[in-house]
Amino acid sequence: MTNLNVQLPGLNLKNPIMPASGCFGFGKEYSQLYDLSALGAIMIKATTVETRLGNPTPRVAETASGMLNAIGLQNPGLQKVLGEELPRLEQYDVPIIANVAGTTTEDYVEVAKAISESPNVHALEINISCPNVKQGGITFGTDPDIARELTRAVKDVSSVPVYIKLSPNVTDIVSIAKAVEEGGADGITMINTLLGMRLDAKTGRPVIANITGGLSGPAVKPVALRMVYEVRKQTDLPIIGMGGVADVKDVIDFLSAGANAVAVGTANFVNPFVCPEIIGQLPERLHELGYESIEELVGRSHRL
Amino acid sequence: MTNLNVQLPGLNLKNPIMPASGCFGFGKEYSQLYDLSALGAIMIKATTVETRLGNPTPRVAETASGMLNAIGLQNPGLQKVLGEELPRLEQYDVPIIANVAGTTTEDYVEVAKAISESPNVHALEINISCPNVKQGGITFGTDPDIARELTRAVKDVSSVPVYIKLSPNVTDIVSIAKAVEEGGADGITMINTLLGMRLDAKTGRPVIANITGGLSGPAVKPVALRMVYEVRKQTDLPIIGMGGVADVKDVIDFLSAGANAVAVGTANFVNPFVCPEIIGQLPERLHELGYESIEELVGRSHRL
Amino acid sequence: MIKQERMVVTNQQEIAHHIFELTVQGELTGEMKAPGQFVHVRVADSFEPLLRRPISVASIDFESNQFTMIYRAEGRGTTLLSEKKAGDTVDILGPLGNGFPVEQAKQKAYLIGGGIGVPPLYELAKELNAKGIETVHILGFESKGAVFYEDKFRALGDTHIATVDGSHGTQGFVTHILNELPKDFDTYYSCGPTPMLEAVQWAYPEKQGFLSYEQRMGCGIGACFACVCRTTKSETDYIKVCSDGPVFPAGVVIS
């Protein structure tokens, strides 16, 4: 019997597959399509203290094997997430990873403290890597010292384990990973989007109203995989890997490179059933490769 | 009459299109396919002091809308390039941009000095961004201070204008651009490849013998375009833009974002005639867009 | 219920310049609730192009489990879609969104469409007529070559055509025709480019109207927040075109 179970700080996952933050809302829409209890976990949309309307539209643009987005952390705000979205998710047997965003350290602390007390929130994912907001977001994720301090501050108040979401838009992602480890992070999630741009062919105007956007989808997978591999070489922190995952083979790649679990973002838009489909295919795929559990497979690329 | 002419330091280009370094060898192979005099310029393969055999194979791997390479600067060495490759290119009416690489500042200086004296070398492209060599290469390109000093050293000895080739694997490409400007660079070429990785689906082993490789091709275009746009906002240095260019629309995009000329790399492997084809299509395309010269179009995205 | 189905192409033809009529068959058809709903079409099995394309349902045949889309092959995705032939399959997600409220019309309705906003009005016209509502169709196109379904609309009611270059019907925009027409209708329905929707709202401030909006989409089902618009309700209120719309009552959406 193939064992898909994965144990991570705060998270007892039936399987290693979860939708990535921002690509699954608060689960409501996808719950019309399939039973969310099938998922390993759910990473909900970034939550900020106040309601945010996000950026002007257009907010998405297609690129070769990828897409750009500049949603700008639109979300109903902490109170609505606590009062409506999280309670609605309680009906499913699935741990929630709450994605926390903000402009100042105080914002992060406020959201982290409150949201970590929700019964079904089993871990936090601290979004220090959103490229689409003018303040906060990515600046926290590109300087090791700031990242370390923010991690400390959030750890101090959180009642559940804290995962830090790393930005790929850095010279040395390992130094950021090390810094958040020093700050007390329980795990890392990576990668957020690569900063990119598309122009309208006729006018030369940026297609995305925010001018630049975050690149995601299959195009970024080689970069994401390389970063997971590098970070795994230098730390034992659990890693939830993501970036361009679209099928079961991609999942195997991330696990091989050292991720302990895998999130699926953009691919949900292409195939809304992609997560349960991958979960269904994992046992056979593991078996074909000669493994009996996810944990056996994790990091195999480092053991060759 | 549409004017494709572009004037850049050291370079009087018939048109803004040139093959990117490493994707065109020293021109010999492509000269069997078409007359190299049609090109705006040619960026030849990186040259180092000594003969280099480069990395073990496999050296390339395909990714979604892109490819990884880890050639590792294989080249016949300075003496052969001076004695054989450059003289052979003299028969064509096309300026050569010599790509210079090395492990130490002294290496760069030695190659730059000697190669800049070749009659058909009209500019140097200093490769401080090769991700595929263990020493030198990218380290020069990720630290502004080191980049500034290397630029100075090369400028001191070069008898032709010096363009610095920037790495995209940095937190803040503008700071590197500014640094090389301070160092006296005459121009910038960007971007080199993004560091990435592919794993074999069966074994989990990295497909590229060097483990990681440089990502190029259409997949990286959004990142390249964003970086050109950002750098153009902050400097007046001429920019030769590249990264995923595969057709005339891509060329228009890079010019719009602020590049003064455009290099085509990976697309040569897909369509060896891509450069002359684009050059042939440029006049009509400019006309459709309502421009009469390349120079009019350059940077239009910043003027909207 | 929203389904994802590999539907079978039963017919595809170019019915005007770069305008294709594509009919597909499958169970998803049975889920359709109202004219004006749309589907999200995966144009290739590859991840390039990556995103689905939103296309409106232009007519439904519940009996044969088929529905028809009409679209302009312009960019990369729609061009690929136009290469599908009868017998091929297409991955379709739908039906999505809320359509035009047919029950809101009382006696006479104006259906005002522009370009590729015209298609959903055809199923709407059919359904309104089936309920005994008189429909008048005011349709705008670029030029004569881009006009489609004129006869089909005529068969259902009074039909006026405008072309930008005057090569067919009235020269100019649909608003030029609206100015000439009586205001003896109770409800209007409109679909087309946003400036046209604006103009139509301006033309009939006192009438009940329903407008179908467009936005760039990611998921198409309400999860990604790509397709939002603010509303006139409050500073912080917004709608998602994909799941709250694409059809909204006049006066709601700030475009």
Add this chain to the structure above:
Amino acid sequence: MIKQERMVVTNQQEIAHHIFELTVQGELTGEMKAPGQFVHVRVADSFEPLLRRPISVASIDFESNQFTMIYRAEGRGTTLLSEKKAGDTVDILGPLGNGFPVEQAKQKAYLIGGGIGVPPLYELAKELNAKGIETVHILGFESKGAVFYEDKFRALGDTHIATVDGSHGTQGFVTHILNELPKDFDTYYSCGPTPMLEAVQWAYPEKQGFLSYEQRMGCGIGACFACVCRTTKSETDYIKVCSDGPVFPAGVVIS
């Protein structure tokens, strides 16, 4: 001369398990110089998959301007290629590289192939026979289901088949057969997986031999340095499989 041509598919069929025979027509055919040359095939008009696929020429018909490739549909690119039908076109770059030197054989040649290394040996066998050289064919496959062209090779000369699982011919590798055969030939030609090429060189150190190598390729024409191998000549010497090869005399390439 190397040409890039949109060639017309005249025939495609699956001739063994996942093994396809693809025949195309066009002027590029006329440029072919020797068996063992290859072409670089663009499997889709999209940039996904991006790179061309190197495929050997398996037989040439100069009269009708057609040539045939035989390939295993395994990865993404070759699977897409296998979906092409007669009448479709394929973008082909070639002919590339240098083939087998037919003129080097004197009286009798051994042609030793493994798996998808077998195809180029067929054109080679034809040309050798046309010059009056006796050819013996030793061909290895995974299993019976993967065997192709056995009869065609038999028609040209003595033919021995090995399968790894023993489901057809001798069980094991081609080397098992080589051990049983007399060494009464002057020249051998071989194409297949690198370990097989190594084994063949070991088996006949005293014979003149020519081996066709494989490497991952970028450009396919010698410009990108993706496909290099070191040689026995010196520490700093190397060859490019695409433009210096893919065929090299035995003893030259360090694999």
